[in-house]
Amino acid sequence: ETGVTQSPTHLIKTRGQQVTLRCSSQSGHNTVSWYQQALGQGPQFIFQYYREEENGRGNFPPRFSGLQFPNYSSELNVNALELDDSALYLCASSSRLANYNEQFFGPGTRLTVL
Amino acid sequence: AQTVTQSQPEMSVQEAETVTLSCTYDTSESDYYLFWYKQPPSRQMILVIRQEAYKQQNATENRFSVNFQKAAKSFSLKISDSQLGDAAMYFCAFLNRDDKIIFGKGTRLHILP
Numbered sequence: 001e002t003g004v005t006q007s008p009t010h011l012i013k014t015r016g017q018q019v020t021l022r023c024s025s026q027s028g029h030n031t032v033s034w035y036q037q038a039l040g041q042g043p044q045f046i047f048q049y050y051r052e053e054e055n056g057r058g059n060f061p062p063r064f065s066g067l068q069f070p071n072y073s074s075e076l077n078v079n080a081l082e083l084d085d086s087a088l089y090l091c092a093s094s095s096r097l098a099n100y101n102e103q104f105f106g107p108g109t110r111l112t113v114l
Numbered sequence: 115a116q117t118v119t120q121s122q123p124e125m126s127v128q129e130a131e132t133v134t135l136s137c138t139y140d141t142s143e144s145d146y147y148l149f150w151y152k153q154p155p156s157r158q159m160i161l162v163i164r165q166e167a168y169k170q171q172n173a174t175e176n177r178f179s180v181n182f183q184k185a186a187k188s189f190s191l192k193i194s195d196s197q198l199g200d201a202a203m204y205f206c207a208f209l210n211r212d213d214k215i216i217f218g219k220g221t222r223l224h225i226l227p
Contacts, residue, residue: 033214042118042205042217043159056212088157094213101213105159 002027004093004106012112013081021076021109025093031055032074033103034066037088049074050096078111086113116141118208120218127196128226134181135191135221137206143167147209148182150191153220154202162204165189193223201225 005024013019025032031050035043045058049068063079072093078085088110092103118139127133139148150162165173165182172180177197181190193200206218 031213035215035217040219042207042219043215045214045216048214056214058214090159092159092215096213101209102161102164103209103215108157110157 004091004104006089006091006106006109008109009107010110010112012114014114015081015083017081017113018077018079019081019111021078021089021091021111023074023076023091023093023106025072025074025091026104029093029095029104030072031094031096031101032068032072033092033094034074034076035090035092036060037090037108038084039087043090046076081113083113086111116143116208116210116216118206118216118218120206120221122221123219124222124224126224126226127193129196129198131196132192132194133196133223135193135204135206135223137189137191137218139187139189139206139208141187141208141210143211146211148180148189149207149209149215150178150180150189151205151207151217152200152202153205159205163191196225198225198227 033048034046037043047057048055052068065077068074088108090108092105094101094103146167148165152160177194203220208216
């Protein structure tokens with residue numbers, strides 16, 4: 001069974017650019033959640049996708065957007081990058097078929113905005 | 115608003131000793147899950163232990179156990195026989211009914227040889 005994978009591992013962008021981060025969910029999982037973890041902080045919920053539809057959003061501006069594909073993999077897009085967007089971006093997959101939806105985390109993508 | 119508070123930014127413990135990490139949370143929900151996650155320098159978030167709010171019995175996983183006080187909204191993690199591999203950031207977290215995880219700010223645990 002393949003775990004959650006994320007790409008790329010590291011990314012450096014400049015202010016104003018756009019970035020796309022990718023997440024492959026664990027086999028059998030139909031839900032993907034994205035979190036932003038600033039340095040020295042706990043992860044903060046960005047949004048969740050279930051069966052290709054957004055299913056809840058945290059306190060993040062519209063320039064943070066996402067997609068989920070039929071194979072349940074997901075993308076996080078950030079437009080007009082700001083310096084404060086520098087963070088570790090974590091995705092987590094889970095299955096809504098289960099009573100308790102344990103979320104399994106990927107290794108994260110470290111984004112640096114210069 | 116649902117919040118998770120970890121009041122100890124850093125802690126140190128001697129190898130083989132016992133350490134307790136504190137966590138309090140706030141919610142109006144009656145049914146929820148609480149977790150402790152470990153995040154080593156590799157950044158991978160690893161689930162250490164889980165507690166269902168409707169269960170009065172405290173969860174235990176080998177050397178890791180919790181003290182869950184629902185009325186006080188307290189959820190501490192005890193690590194017995196600390197090992198060098200336990201060194202990491204530990205996050206207390208709450209899963210709400212919308213299936214979203216709310217994390218505390220973390221406690222960095224150092225293990226002294």
